[in-house]
Amino acid sequence: AQSVAQPEDQVNVAEGNPLTVKCTYSVSGNPYLFWYVQYPNRGLQFLLKYITGDNLVKGSYGFEAEFNKSQTSFHLKKPSALVSDSALYFCAVMGEKLTFGTGTRLTIIP
């Protein structure tokens, strides 16, 4: 069975600072990893994914994620945070099915 851990329920970052949202995973076989963002009263929006290839994946809205096989991590990053980045972020791993973490609420402080 696969699983995802997002160790931080809440992350606060000052506007303009770099941000990191952490994710670790467990899956048998090749890891297929995804990040989604959820704004209030809206569905999940796809940000980026790792399937194979370069460990640094670039996605929407300036986000990127670094795949680290030895640490089984797939942390989401952005060099300079915007207030509009404030939302709920979910990491997910695809094994037999897409399994999500519990989410991290990111708040960007003006």
Added chain:
Amino acid sequence: GAGVSQTPSNKVTEKGKYVELRCDPISGHTALYWYRQSLGQGPEFLIYFQGTGAADDSGLPNDRFFAVRPEGSVSTLKIQRTERGDSAVYLCASSAPLTRAIPDTQYFGPGTRLTVL
């Protein structure tokens, strides 16, 4: 529209009633998924369709839950004898035809918020 659509956006019902939730996937997407998201949790898988057939229904919590996709496009999630614990946001997602080994991105609808009183 270009995205996944779900109706209704909100549904309030009484305990014991029957409800139907509808999902209209992205045109051309043969894979369709239903998830349930409770407050403070990530989405949890319910059922997966490839075409008209349910390829994996292992996430359905009990036999009160059922889903159909008769023509391989629109899907309906049906809940009989609703209970207060069924209250949640029900999300639908679709993806392009799967390759043999590599999963494709799932694109989500806005969800249906179900409240059982």
